[in-house]
Amino acid sequence: MNGSLYERLGGKDAITAVIDDFVARCAADTRINAKFIRTDIPRLKTNLVDQVCQATGGPCTYTGRDMRTTHDGMAVTAGEFDALVENLVATLDRFNVGDAEKSELLGALAPLRADIVEVESGETGTQLPDAYRNAPATAATAALN
Ligand code: HEM
Numbered sequence: 001m002n003g004s005l006y007e008r009l010g011g012k013d014a015i016t017a018v019i020d021d022f023v024a025r026c027a028a029d030t031r032i033n034a035k036f037i038r039t040d041i042p043r044l045k046t047n048l049v050d051q052v053c054q055a056t057g058g059p060c061t062y063t064g065r066d067m068r069t070t071h072d073g074m075a076v077t078a079g080e081f082d083a084l085v086e087n088l089v090a091t092l093d094r095f096n097v098g099d100a101e102k103s104e105l106l107g108a109l110a111p112l113r114a115d116i117v118e119v120e121s122g123e124t125g126t127q128l129p130d131a132y133r134n135a136p137a138t139a140a141t142a143a144l145n
Contacts, residue, residue: 005104010095012060013026018049018095025087031124032080034059038133055108056079062067070117079122082114 020046020083023045027033036044053060064070087104119126127133 002089005108006053006056006058008101009056009105012049012058013094014054015056015058016049018066018091018097019045019052021094022088022091023048023116025091029083031083034125034127035074035076035080037128052105056105066115067112071116071118073118073129073135074130075118075121075126075129076116077119077121077126078117079124080126081117082122083124085109 006015010020027036027041029076038114047062050062051064054062062076080111088109089102092105097105
């Protein structure tokens with residue numbers, strides 16, 4: 001098929017709509033939403049749109065932190081990672097994203113798992129560790145917020 005994955009997904013507006021739906025699903029999902037209690041959601045959405053836009057060949061620059069630094073200390077489990085991917089698939093299905101585009105996008109995200117999952121367990125709904133939850137904003141996160 002022709003064109004970048006970015007173009008085939010429908011460009012920035014389509015990606016923004018996809019991220020809105022995806023984040024709403026994650027926020028409502030008790031398997032993972034405890035991890036987001038201290039998160040600035042609008043900022044997260046902007047970063048996700050930029051990340052997906054850039055990774056799929058679009059004209060965006062992701063300015064957020066790298067995946068290992070971002071998720072360090074959250075104690076994200078394998079089960080929680082899978083739950084998040086499940087929500088993304090549900091969103092892509094709702095937007096009728098084709099199978100080829102879907103697997104290309106999921107394929108691009110798969111290598112990030114190693115930087116995000118800290119606990120190899122199927123458990124879901126785990127709390128943020130206190131050390132993460134109570135950590136004062138670092139210079140890096142304060143500047144981003
Ligand atoms: C392929 C999977 C994932 C991708 C691509 C991804 C991507 C991102 C990005 C781009 C950010 C913003 C970076 C920044 O703040 O500078 C972020 C933040 C965050 N992610 Fe993920 N993420 C993934 C999986 C997960 C999972 C499985 C969880 C937990 C269940 C999670 C929890 C969070 C939280 C809580 C934040 C906000 C951090 C903060 O408030 O400072 N992520 N993620």
